[in-house]
Amino acid sequence: MNAPPLRSAAYEVADAYEANELFQDNGWTDGLPIVPPTEDLVRRFLGAAALEPGDVVGVEPVRRRRITAEKAAIAAVMAGCMAESMPVVVALVRAVCEPEFGLHGCTASTGGSAPFVVVNGPIRRELGMNTTHNALANGSRANATIGRTLRLLIINVLGGLPGRLDRSTLGHPGKFTFCVAEDEEDSPWPSLAAERGVPAGVSAVTVMAAQSPHQVMNEWTRDPREILETYAAAIRANLLTYSIWAGNYAVVIAKQQREAIAAAGWSKKDIREYVFDSARVRRAEWRTAGKSAIAARKDEENVYTALRSPDDLLVVAAGGPAGGFGAVVPPWYGAKSLAVTRRI
Amino acid sequence: MGLRVLDPRLEAEGEPMTMAAPLRALEGATIGLLDNAKIGTARFYDHVEGILRSRFGVREFIRRRKPDSSRPAPPELLGELGGADAILSAVGD
Numbered sequence: 001m002n003a004p005p006l007r008s009a010a011y012e013v014a015d016a017y018e019a020n021e022l023f024q025d026n027g028w029t030d031g032l033p034i035v036p037p038t039e040d041l042v043r044r045f046l047g048a049a050a051l052e053p054g055d056v057v058g059v060e061p062v063r064r065r066r067i068t069a070e071k072a073a074i075a076a077v078m079a080g081c082m083a084e085s086m087p088v089v090v091a092l093v094r095a096v097c098e099p100e101f102g103l104h105g106c107t108a109s110t111g112g113s114a115p116f117v118v119v120n121g122p123i124r125r126e127l128g129m130n131t132t133h134n135a136l137a138n139g140s141r142a143n144a145t146i147g148r149t150l151r152l153l154i155i156n157v158l159g160g161l162p163g164r165l166d167r168s169t170l171g172h173p174g175k176f177t178f179c180v181a182e183d184e185e186d187s188p189w190p191s192l193a194a195e196r197g198v199p200a201g202v203s204a205v206t207v208m209a210a211q212s213p214h215q216v217m218n219e220w221t222r223d224p225r226e227i228l229e230t231y232a233a234a235i236r237a238n239l240l241t242y243s244i245w246a247g248n249y250a251v252v253i254a255k256q257q258r259e260a261i262a263a264a265g266w267s268k269k270d271i272r273e274y275v276f277d278s279a280r281v282r283r284a285e286w287r288t289a290g291k292s293a294i295a296a297r298k299d300e301e302n303v304y305t306a307l308r309s310p311d312d313l314l315v316v317a318a319g320g321p322a323g324g325f326g327a328v329v330p331p332w333y334g335a336k337s338l339a340v341t342r343r344i
Numbered sequence: 345m346g347l348r349v350l351d352p353r354l355e356a357e358g359e360p361m362t363m364a365a366p367l368r369a370l371e372g373a374t375i376g377l378l379d380n381a382k383i384g385t386a387r388f389y390d391h392v393e394g395i396l397r398s399r400f401g402v403r404e405f406i407r408r409r410k411p412d413s414s415r416p417a418p419p420e421l422l423g424e425l426g427g428a429d430a431i432l433s434a435v436g437d
Binding site: 006009010015023036037039065071074075102109110333 | 346347348352357416
């Protein structure tokens with residue numbers, strides 16, 4: 001039986017160097033070099049996801065762009081993925097095409113967000129994903145290339161080119177890639193996916209439109225309230241200096257603080273409830289952040305919460321074993337984009 | 345030996361779009377003003393409306409505000425603008 005045909009146009013180039021030059025010259029990459037997407041490689045990646053080239057993996061809801069398996073595989077090859085990462089890529093594309101994610105808005109916005117991706121379940125280990133040292137940055141091929149694949153799809157399939165559909169004023173470095181895996185083996189708590197309804201043993205991906213992560217540090221206490229107050233303070237600062245609107249925030253908690261929080265008997269639910277109660281500001285506080293021009297437009301005694309409810313907080317266990325560090329990952333723009341979890 | 349590499353972009357689908365014919369004149373026209381719901385848009389359109397009315401003789405305006413700046417205008421809202429001879433869409437950040 002003949003293999004179904006690929007639909008993409010093909011170009012002859014001398015070698016891998018010239019392939020990269022072609023893609024750079026045409027603006028088909030993020031500026032970093034690409035692996036040439038040849039037919040053999042693209043078919044191998046499609047096979048790893050058990051998909052036909054024309055299968056529609058997702059449809060961007062606003063401009064109705066249909067992301068086919070063929071284009072997803074091309075982007076994954078270009079990004080340097082292993083073929084075995086394709087099921088994660090496919091689940092990720094499906095997740096960002098859910099209407100509540102608002103992919104068009106967060107791509108086009110001057111706010112300049114990036115999709116923040118969290119991988120859970122057995123596939124993390126199968127792909128050798130990094131969950132510990134340098135968890136938010138370079139640490140494994142899979143973390144780096146899965147996140148990058150989504151960026152290349154946004155550029156090439158959705159037209160998310162800077163200055164064109166992507167109108168970000170600044171953007172942030174996570175727009176190259178921003179993919180973490182939770183340290184489930186060394187966490188005292190259920191995984192993020194489990195908390196969002198995914199059964200144990202099933203791999204899943206969660207994605208939220210996020211601003212750049214902000215590191216926090218408090219290694220001077222083992223009191224969970226004190227530790228979490230540091231996260232809440234960073235979130236309050238974000239409410240005042242960036243955006244006051246409530247939505248999903250993520251906190252990434254490294255091992256040293258996890259141990260202290262868990263030793264006090266606190267669960268992820270306790271963390272969410274504490275942060276929900278504490279991460280709120282009065283409108284009048286905008287005056288402390290140079291925003292007095294807008295503070296008076298409404299009642300300055302109004303209180304703004306960072307989270308609409310405790311469930312808006314995504315709690316992720318990741319990071320190296322030493323150091324009282326964590327990170328706050330703020331949302332792009334309140335609840336205009338909501339975090340989405342999809343099984344892999 | 346060379347390589348054949350595949351185009352990563354999406355192929356165009358559907359019929360090509362064409363530009364609407366330009367208005368012959370603004371005198372007596374009805375102009376739709378689609379507000380993207382950002383904080384400065386209404387004030388900007390007040391200004392535009394004044395200029396179009398006093399200097400170009402525009403007769404009527406249909407002003408509608410999107411419910412959400414980050415999502416497309418709902419079809420009913422676009423339908424209400426359908427009676428205009430031309431529509432302006434502006435971002436008022």
